[in-house]
Amino acid sequence: MQAALETAGEKTRAAGATQIHRLTLRVGALSGVVPAALRFAFDALKGESPAATAELEIENVPAVGWCAGCAAEFDVAEINYECPRCHQPSGELRRGREMDLVSLEIS
Amino acid sequence: MCQECGCSKPGPYKIDGRPTEPHTHSHTHADGTVHTHSHDEHDHAHGHHHHDHGHDHPHQVLNLNTGILNANDRAAEQNRGAFKALNLLVLNVVSSPGAGKTTLLTKTLNELKGRLRAGVIVGDLATDNDAARLRTTGAPVVQIATGTLCHLEAGMVAEAMKQLDLRALDLLIIENVGNLVCPASFDLGEAVRVVVHSVTEGEDKPLKYPPMFHSADVVVVTKTDMAAAAGFDRELALKNIRQASPRAKIFELSARTGDGIAAWCDYLVALKTGAATAG
Numbered sequence: 001m002q003a004a005l006e007t008a009g010e011k012t013r014a015a016g017a018t019q020i021h022r023l024t025l026r027v028g029a030l031s032g033v034v035p036a037a038l039r040f041a042f043d044a045l046k047g048e049s050p051a052a053t054a055e056l057e058i059e060n061v062p063a064v065g066w067c068a069g070c071a072a073e074f075d076v077a078e079i080n081y082e083c084p085r086c087h088q089p090s091g092e093l094r095r096g097r098e099m100d101l102v103s104l105e106i107s
Numbered sequence: 108m109c110q111e112c113g114c115s116k117p118g119p120y121k122i123d124g125r126p127t128e129p130h131t132h133s134h135t136h137a138d139g140t141v142h143t144h145s146h147d148e149h150d151h152a153h154g155h156h157h158h159d160h161g162h163d164h165p166h167q168v169l170n171l172n173t174g175i176l177n178a179n180d181r182a183a184e185q186n187r188g189a190f191k192a193l194n195l196l197v198l199n200v201v202s203s204p205g206a207g208k209t210t211l212l213t214k215t216l217n218e219l220k221g222r223l224r225a226g227v228i229v230g231d232l233a234t235d236n237d238a239a240r241l242r243t244t245g246a247p248v249v250q251i252a253t254g255t256l257c258h259l260e261a262g263m264v265a266e267a268m269k270q271l272d273l274r275a276l277d278l279l280i281i282e283n284v285g286n287l288v289c290p291a292s293f294d295l296g297e298a299v300r301v302v303v304h305s306v307t308e309g310e311d312k313p314l315k316y317p318p319m320f321h322s323a324d325v326v327v328v329t330k331t332d333m334a335a336a337a338g339f340d341r342e343l344a345l346k347n348i349r350q351a352s353p354r355a356k357i358f359e360l361s362a363r364t365g366d367g368i369a370a371w372c373d374y375l376v377a378l379k380t381g382a383a384t385a386g
Contacts, residue, residue: 004175011169012169017167081353089349089353100172103170106166106169107166107167
């Protein structure tokens with residue numbers, strides 16, 4: 001969250017603005033980030049930043065794997081990286097590791 | 108902050124027994140208060156601006172869609188760039204405590220003599236016992252004593268590698284703190300992550316610690332000479348490893364008897380020459 005606020009602060013200053021009204025993050029299910037912990041960290045850290053009064057919006061992304069054999073995506077449930085069609089394990093994760101700063105509403 | 112187990116920020120850590128100094132500095136805010144804090148990184152552009160605006164600006168939406176790297180990931184990327192520039196093959200070796208990392212590495216260093224020039228950075232909470240064992244091979248070894256921290260971080264590796272003549276090395280092996288949880292989340296800038304799994308740990312470790320196994324490029328099953336005594340179900344263990352680590356190349360060996368060591372060392376040489384790829 002510290003890194004998100006630093007990046008957000010840099011982008012806000014670069015755009016010639018001083019205040020962040022809304023901060024939108026994208027968090028993958030396998031990013032290692034727990035949204036509730038993120039909100040807690042945001043509330044604890046925002047005080048000294050341009051995001052002091054900002055609203056935090058979190059977009060959650062479920063984990064999706066890719067099976068090369070079937071040329072199809074599949075949902076990764078828990079730790080099972082196996083394609084539900086052909087039952088081959090796949091090491092390719094298409095989505096679910098995101099930790100992105102999506103957008104900022106600033107002035 | 109370790110996001111896996113919630114352990115505290117790194118405290119003071121030691122490299123080869125010498126304490127490292129955190130980088131601290133002070134700056135004065137517009138209201139006159141002086142604020143002192145420390146940084147993990149030494150080079151940074153930094154500024155705190157406090158503006159008092161009485162007028163309204165129109166709201167503007169910035170669409171950024173940019174990834175957020177935390178401080179460790181940034182440091183890891185710096186390490187990775189340095190390793191690449193030096194054409195240095197770097198392994199991050201992780202396992203639970205007692206899986207046999209140090210025994211495996213001691214054997215590996217001895218076998219690689221004359222083939223690859225290798226150095227080691229070894230992390231433990233305390234003692235330099237592992238470093239002393241590794242030094243018996245003649246390889247340069249740097250010990251990081253993490254104090255209370257349960258994993259190595261990229262910044263610690265950056266500090267420790269200053270103690271090594273990296274230009275004189277082909278291979279740098281980082282032996283992480285024995286822990287199958289937290290080191291999974293801390294990229295050190297390595298090219299190859301090696302998870303060591305001993306037969307005495309049973310067959311279901313990969314299912315119990317999925318993030319670590321999923322991040323593996325290589326899984327080394329060690330202590331195969333003890334498989335029968337441990338009642339190790341090899342087929343089940345390999346199935347579980349393949350499920351949790353679909354990308355990983357698997358080696359089975361005994362560092363004590365030397366069985367399987369040649370294939371593992373040949374693989375490291377092939378990785379270095381580009382004849383093999385990780386995973």
